[in-house]
Amino acid sequence: MENIFFQNNCFTWYNLENPEEKAVADYLQKFSLSTYTMQDALEAGHLPKFEHQDDFDFFLVRFYGKEKRSYSNIVREFSHKIGIFLGENFLITIHQKEVPFWDQIISEIKNGPNKENLVPRKLLYKILLKTIHTFHTPSVKISEQIEIYEQSLFTTERELKLNLKRLYELKRESSTCTKLLLLTRDVLNEFKPYIKNVASFKDAHEYNTKVLHLHSQNTDDLQNLFTLTISVSDQRANEIMKVLTVFSAFFLPLTFITGFYGMNFDFIPGLHSATSFYILFAMMIAIAVTIFIWFKRKKFL
Structure with missing residues (x-):
């Protein structure tokens, strides 16, 4: 499904959700895109990356989205990808899953005071910020769960077993988010030599660092809490013996x-x-x- 989300005198924002082969072929020809980068954009489990081409820049980023079912690829269980082609007069986004922040971005740029002078790089920075922001909410929720488990660590044996399972699930989620944010940081660092607007880039880079720190801290806390919980369980067994x-x-x-x-x-x-x-x-x-x-x-x- 193809949509033109935004258009002004500077560029056009095209969005493709679950595109068909014919639509992909048309865009490859119309914008002289690379076949290999398009394959990366369509691959569901691809990790974040950046490629600089002569006529465009290609970004592949992932936003947080937890699935109810389990995947063999753990990255797909907690995130979904967006392929971004950035040219002088176009910006193309490709994705399979529904993006939760599209409406918010569209509303911001259409109601903004400088929408006619908006350039594709400005829109790119907005997408990057919103993508990183999706990882902030789970970091806060995981932190709250850690605090609850710390307060109720000395519980009955039955509750302790349930906590161990839940702690492992939280550790798995936080660790995956940390890895994705590290890869996103690498994407931003690779893109840095080609930036023009330093302030907007720094905002995205600093925000990524902030959210990365939150998830890294949660991962460390969960590992320590997991070890402590097992130690308490062993201590109780020793007391019984x-x-x-x-x-x-x-x-x-x-x-x-x-x-x-x-x-x-x-x-x-x-x-x-x-x-x-x-x-x-x-x-x-x-x-x-x-x-x-x-x-x-x-x-x-």
């Missing part, structure tokens, strides 16, 4: 004595003596008290 060991230490000698006098022999010393019963009972209490005092001195209790 400690309690079981203490009980075993108390009852092992007592069980031996009761087992000894439970054997089916005709002759066992004190078996038919009432005094022996009280002596043996006192001995068992003395053993338990001795074990308790010894554990206290060793600080096992």
